[in-house]
Each structure stands twice: as structure tokens, then as C-alpha cells.
Amino acid sequence: LPRGLALTDEGRAYVPNIRRAFDLISEATLLLRPEPARLTISVTPSFATKWLIPRLHDFVAHNPLVDLRVLASESLSSFQADGVDIAVRQGRPPSGAGLVVDLLFPQQIVAVCSPALLPAGAIEIAASEIQHHVLLHDAHNLWPEFMEKAIGLKMTTELKRMRFNQTGLAIDAAVAGQGIALASRFLVAAELAAGRLVQPVSGEMRGTQDFYVVMPRKQRHPEPTQAVRQWLLDAGERPI
Incomplete structure (x- = not known):
């Protein structure tokens, strides 16, 4: 209170009651407009930019x-x-008794490039011609294995290369016509559907590094965490 003013006995008796009334109003308002649950999801940068962010509006x-x-x-x-x-x-x-784990996507590796790299009138690049293009590598370095298993060729030291530390960067370079990249099919599905990328070879390779939704069995916010988990699994099953 300002200097020189003091509550009367009636005023002091009134304060606790009116304070409780304001507290009830505040609680009722929160019930009408509940505070959003704050959750953190951990993903790789490539998964974030190529799959998660385009779907955040949903x-x-x-x-x-x-x-x-x-x-x-x-x-x-x-x-x-x-x-x-x-x-x-x-x-x-x-693995672990304290984790809940769901398979989200298998690692199905495909080669992708800009349509501009295809020979005129062709829908693919001949396997023997792959070595004449720039191969875009990421940190997984799957080109030697892909060449052998999906194309049937041995990797040679003379092949042209460009290296990136993230798959998403290699995909962006492929869209820009810089070369041929390898990526999990689901990461490039939108670009393939839109025609920004094509598969220059039909061969594919089943990888061993699948994508999983993981959360602790004991969650800080069980209901919203379960909602995020279910949304991820549902979105993973929907077409582009």
C-alpha cells in the first residue's frame, strides 16, 4: 500500500477471500485454455529437413x-x-527394458539424380555409364556396397566423387544437378513424386540401418508423448 494508507480490519478480512476468488478464476481459465504440453523430439538433420518439417503442419x-x-x-x-x-x-x-521401440521406415537405398543428367530421351543411365558421373557421398559411404549389390559393378578409384557429412546435403546437391546421390527411399519420395529427382538405375539395396521411433517406457508427459508416437507411425504409412 502507498505510504500513509493501511487496511482496516474489514479490509484485512476481505483480502484472503478475494484472493481465493481470483485463484478460482485463474484455474477455471486454464481449464478453458490449457497450456500446451512441451515435448522435445530428437532426430537427425536429414530426417528433419526431408521428412519431418514438410509434415509439421499436419x-x-x-x-x-x-x-x-x-x-x-x-x-x-x-x-x-x-x-x-x-x-x-x-x-x-x-534394445533395453526401459525403451518402447517401433519400426518407422526400413532402409531401402535408391540412387537419385536430376532429370537433367539423363541422356536425351532416356529414363535411366546405363550401368556402365554410372562411373562417368559424379557420385555424391554422405557419411554412410554406401556407394561401394550399392555399386556391387544393386548395379553389379566394382567400385573403382577413378570414379568422380563429392562428399557431404549429411544425407540431406547430398540430396540437395542431386536436385541441383551436381551428381548422383544415394538415399533411403522415404527421404526422397516427395522429390521423386514431383519429378525433381529420378532414379537413374532401377537397382535398389536393402540396408541394415533402419529408422525407429524410440521413447522411454516411463514418460514425463505420457499422453502427449503417445500422441506424437502415434502421429509419427500414422504419417509413416501415408503416401506422399
């Missing part, structure tokens, strides 16, 4: 009360130390 439409924080990093984030609620991880199936 996530928001289906989960308006979830405030999703996307943590994109090549390093393996910790559920506890980094405050991660759910993750999409690539590799062999994570």
Missing part, C-alpha cells in the same frame, strides 16, 4: 495442444540429460 493440425521442440543433431541425444521425450533413430533396433 502434426499441428492433429495435436494443437503439443508444443513440439525439434532437436536436430547427428549426435545421439539422451532422454534424461538432454530432456528428450521421443526420438527417431537410425541403426539396429535399440
Whole structure:
């Protein structure tokens, strides 16, 4: 109160009651407009840019009360130390009694390039001609294995190369006509459907580094975390 003013006995008796009334109003308002649950999802940068971000509008439409924080990093984030609620991880199936694990996408490797790299009037590049194009590598370095298993050729040291530390960058370079990249089919499905990329060879390779939705069995926010998990699995089954 300003100097020189003091509550009367009636005023002091009135304050606790009116404070409780304001608290009830505040609680009722929160029930009408609940605070969104804040969740963190851990993904790789390539998964974030090529699959997750283009679908976030759908996530928001289906989960308006979830405030999703996307943590994109090549390093393996910790559920506890980094405050991660759910993750999409690539590799062999994570194991542990404290984890809930669902297969999201198998690693089905395809070669992709800009349509501008195809010979005039052709829909593919002859296998023997692949070595004359720039091969775009990422950190997985799958070209030697892909050449042998999907194309039937041995990798030679004379092949032209360009290297990137992320699959998403190799895909972007392929869209720009810089060469031929390898990627999991689901990461390039939108570009293939739109005609920005084509498959210069029909051969594909089944990889061993699948993509999984992973979350701790004991979640900080069970209901919204389960909603994110279900949305990921449902979105993974929908066509482009």
C-alpha cells in the first residue's frame, strides 16, 4: 500500500477471500485454455529437413495442444540429460527394458539424380555409364556396397566423387544437378513424386540401418508423448 494508507480490519478480512476468488478464476481459465504440453523430439538433420518439417503442419493440425521442440543433431541425444521425450533413430533396433521401440521406415537405398543428367530421351543411365558421373557421398559411404549389390559393378578409384557429412546435403546437391546421390527411399519420395529427382538405375539395396521411433517406457508427459508416437507411425504409412 502507498505510504500513509493501511487496511482496516474489514479490509484485512476481505483480502484472503478475494484472493481465493481470483485463484478460482485463474484455474477455471486454464481449464478453458490449457497450456500446451512441451515435448522435445530428437532426430537427425536429414530426417528433419526431408521428412519431418514438410509434415509439421499436419502434426499441428492433429495435436494443437503439443508444443513440439525439434532437436536436430547427428549426435545421439539422451532422454534424461538432454530432456528428450521421443526420438527417431537410425541403426539396429535399440534394445533395453526401459525403451518402447517401433519400426518407422526400413532402409531401402535408391540412387537419385536430376532429370537433367539423363541422356536425351532416356529414363535411366546405363550401368556402365554410372562411373562417368559424379557420385555424391554422405557419411554412410554406401556407394561401394550399392555399386556391387544393386548395379553389379566394382567400385573403382577413378570414379568422380563429392562428399557431404549429411544425407540431406547430398540430396540437395542431386536436385541441383551436381551428381548422383544415394538415399533411403522415404527421404526422397516427395522429390521423386514431383519429378525433381529420378532414379537413374532401377537397382535398389536393402540396408541394415533402419529408422525407429524410440521413447522411454516411463514418460514425463505420457499422453502427449503417445500422441506424437502415434502421429509419427500414422504419417509413416501415408503416401506422399
